Structures are given as structure tokens and as C-alpha cells.
Amino acid sequence: MKIEAIEITHHRLDLEPPFKAAWDGRERRHFDATVVRVRADNGAVGIGSGDLMVGFEGHEDLFIGHDPLRIERHWRTLDNIDFHYGRCWPLDLALWDLAGKLLNQPVWRLLGGLNDRVCAYASLGAQRSGDELADQCQMLIARGFPAAKIRFQRGDWREDVRALEQVRAKVGERLELMVDCNQGWRMPWDTQTPWTFKDALTVARELERLGVYWMEEPLHRADLAGMRRLRESTDVRIAAGEMTRSMGELHALVLEEAVDVVQPDAALTGGITGLRRIATLATQRGVTFTPHTWTNGLGVVANAHLTAGLVEAPFLEFPFDPPHWPLAHRDFLLAEPFEPDGEGWLNLSDAPGLGVELDEARLRKTAI
Numbered sequence: 001m002k003i004e005a006i007e008i009t010h011h012r013l014d015l016e017p018p019f020k021a022a023w024d025g026r027e028r029r030h031f032d033a034t035v036v037r038v039r040a041d042n043g044a045v046g047i048g049s050g051d052l053m054v055g056f057e058g059h060e061d062l063f064i065g066h067d068p069l070r071i072e073r074h075w076r077t078l079d080n081i082d083f084h085y086g087r088c089w090p091l092d093l094a095l096w097d098l099a100g101k102l103l104n105q106p107v108w109r110l111l112g113g114l115n116d117r118v119c120a121y122a123s124l125g126a127q128r129s130g131d132e133l134a135d136q137c138q139m140l141i142a143r144g145f146p147a148a149k150i151r152f153q154r155g156d157w158r159e160d161v162r163a164l165e166q167v168r169a170k171v172g173e174r175l176e177l178m179v180d181c182n183q184g185w186r187m188p189w190d191t192q193t194p195w196t197f198k199d200a201l202t203v204a205r206e207l208e209r210l211g212v213y214w215m216e217e218p219l220h221r222a223d224l225a226g227m228r229r230l231r232e233s234t235d236v237r238i239a240a241g242e243m244t245r246s247m248g249e250l251h252a253l254v255l256e257e258a259v260d261v262v263q264p265d266a267a268l269t270g271g272i273t274g275l276r277r278i279a280t281l282a283t284q285r286g287v288t289f290t291p292h293t294w295t296n297g298l299g300v301v302a303n304a305h306l307t308a309g310l311v312e313a314p315f316l317e318f319p320f321d322p323p324h325w326p327l328a329h330r331d332f333l334l335a336e337p338f339e340p341d342g343e344g345w346l347n348l349s350d351a352p353g354l355g356v357e358l359d360e361a362r363l364r365k366t367a368i
Contacts, residue, residue, distance in 0.1 A: 001102065003068050006060050006091070007037040008053050011366040013332045019324050022127045022151035023182045025190070033296045033333055035363065038094040040068050046098025047358060048090035049298040049333060050267025055086025063091075068098050075273040079247075087245070092271025093302045093354075100353030107302075107355075108348050111276060111309030117347045118308045120318035120340045121147035121178065123294065125325050130163035134170040136321070137177075144342040147176035147213065147315050157199075161206045168210050176213045176315075178239075184217030185243045194220040197229060204234040214239040214261050221249075227258040237261055242292030245269050250278050254287050263317075265292040267299035272306050279310045293317040297331030297338050301354050304338075304346050316346065332366070335359045 011033045018027035034053055038046045046068070062077050074095055081088050100107045108116055122145045124136065133150060140148050150167065152160040160179075167177065181203065183194040195203070200218040207215050214237035219226045221244060231238045239261035241253050247270055253259050262282050266275045275291070282289040290313040291303040300318065307313045318340065319330055327337040335357040340346050349355045 001067055001069070002041045003038060003064050003066055004041040005037075005039040006063060007039070008056065009035050009037075009363065010052070010368050011035065011333070011363055012368045013329060013366055015329065019125075019329070020127055021125050022153045023125075023180075024187055026187075031296075031329055031332070032368075034090060035298075035333060035358065036090045036094045038063075038068065038091065038098050040098060040102065042102075044098060044101045046094040046096070046101060046353060047298065048093030048095075048097060048267075048302070050090040050093065050265075050295050051087045053086070053088050053090060055081055055084075056088045056091070059085075068095060069102065071095050071099060071273055075271060078271065079274070087268065089269060089271040089274075090267060092273050093267060093298075096272045096302075096305075097353035104352050106348060106350055107272070107305040107353060108309035109350075111272070111306065114310060114312070115308040116349075117345045118304055118313055118316045119146060120344050120346050121145065121149055121176070121315040122321070123149045123317045123319045124151065124321045125294075125319065126321050127151075127153055128163075130166035133163050134167045137167050137171050137175055141171060141174050144340065144344050145175070145318075146344045147178065149178035149180055149216070149317070151180045152182060157203050161203070161210075164207075164210055164212075173211070177211070178214045178216060179207055179212050180216040181218045183219055184221040184240055197223075197226045200226070200230055201233055204230060204236055207236045208234060212236050216240065216261075216263070217242070224252060224256050224258040227253075228256060231257065231260060237288075239263055242294075243268070247274055247277070251281065254278070254282050254285050257285075259287060261288040261290060263290060263292045265295065265299065266303050266306050267295045268292075272302060275306060276310055279306065283311055289313060290316055294319045297327070297334045298354070298356065300330075301338050301356050305348060305354060308346075308348055318346070332362055333358055
């Protein structure tokens, strides 16, 4: 069995109305996605998505003609490309999908088969008033979600806390609440200084009072010492790592005891192959491993397989914030949306590979 071809396509979905993300501040009028297809010489095709695959052109020969099941060999090659040229981790996802199809097994089982499901938390993204946010969380309860993550909007944190108080007053203890402080990284045009340790500690004490499950990205991503001090100074769990872009940095987050929850994304860093190392390390160190998934529906699926197959995660991120960010936008690549059951569980089937199919007609219409 050999890899016969690798195809990369780019797609753009127009958004109407535009989506204004809390961490961005600028309206998003379209949603871009990259699809990677790996074809074996028997006709089987594996699919992946995530980063743009910048830097991959010219390196196809490092994979074509090789056994697709030599995933560790392919991962080392992708790691080298990452160092010299760019992040091409969607190819690793496609290789795992292809491996499952060749072996007639789902990816979650190939990874260890610990679980075939994982519980979703609704990850909200739009900017809202406190009243609107409370109503949205009430809707999530009705949809069966056991937990939700809200975004602080980097204005006055006191206003964010007041909005959180409104949510807690409305939902009580019926919904676990996470808070993303959005201090770990910035969009290219955003030059605002992140919080200091004392800023974050003051906010953490408010989140403790309101029973928040975890406090995400409370400090700049490089401030491991600050995150460790914050962990030691508060009872609320500290989470980070969603946009961490190297395996070494992820190791450091865990080994330097900077976080209670580590959140890398297989579509953006390390692929499934690399992050299974981080998942195992985190478990050994008593750190919760639960990935970031805010790429697209295929990225959510890949991270669900990774998480379910390897660890006992309390929740997995599920980007869902209608009408601003509905499944029709997030999952436009897929033939069918990937969604939880009425109790918030993302159930993974016995279908080979990642278990999903692309919407080829939609991809033809959105090709760029």
C-alpha cells in the first residue's frame, strides 16, 4: 500500500450577517477552511483540515510512494517541515482518517479505545450584553448542554464579571461555567497589553466566588511562572495552550505545573500523533487534557476522536453560538453536522477513520 496523491483545496463561506467574535473586535464576513485529501493507491482517501498548509508545496515527494500507515515516520517529516517552512498538521489528521479506512477501524479505537464518546461544552463566541448572555445559557440548558464557556471581552473586567453574575443568577447550578479571559494571544492588529499577575488574581477571586469551573488564558501564553503562581493562589482551575504552537511549549506547560487544564488543538499543533504524547504526559501529571476545537467541524471531530480514545476528559469544546455561529457555518465542509445528543454527549461511531464525509457539492461552490 502506497500514498498515491495529496490534494489541498481552500474554501470560503460568506457569512451573513457577519460574525463579530469577542476575541476579535472586527466583523468577519467570511469563514475560510482548508481541506487536505490523502489518496492511497487502492482508492481510499483520508481527509483533514486546520491550518492553511503553508510551506507544504514542494514536499509532496516526502510522502508520495510511502506506506500511509507509517504515521510516526510521517509525523517526524511534518515536524521537520514545521521547523523549516510552516505548519502542515492537517495532513496528520488526514493520515489517521486514511489509516482507519484502510484498517476498517474508527480513529478513537486505533488510539486506544478508552471511550467512544466525550461530553461537550458549548463554546460561545459572540459579544453580548449580560441579559442576552443569560438567555443564551438558558437556551443551552434546554438543548442538553451540561457546561458552557463565555468570553470576557477585554474591556473593563468588572463589566464582564457583572455579566457573569447575571448568567449565574439565571442558570444557578444547572450549568457549569468556564470563562475565557482572552489574554494568552492577540489578533495581528490588537496591540493591547495582557493582564498582569495581580490583574489575573483579582479576577480569579471573582470567578471563585461565582463557581467558575476553569479560568482560561488569564495571562500571556509565555508567562508560565505567572500561571503557576496563579494556580497556587486560587481554587479555580487554570487552563491554557489553545494556540501554543510547538510541542516543546506544550511540554513546558505541563512539566512546569503552569496549568490544571491543557488545551492544544490537533488541527493546529502536532496533529493527532503529536498530541497523543501530550495527552499521555498530562494524564501522568494529573493535568486535564481537553483540546481547543475552534477551527471547523472536521477539526472538532478529529479532536473528539483524540480525546475519547485516550483520556477521561470532563468536557470537550464544542463551538456553538446560534444565530451568530450556527452549525451550518462551522460544519459547512461536512455532509452532515456533527452534534451532541440531548444530554450533551458527542457519540463516535464504529465507522472507519474519523467517520464523517465531506459535502463535495458545497466544497465545489466555495472553492477559492
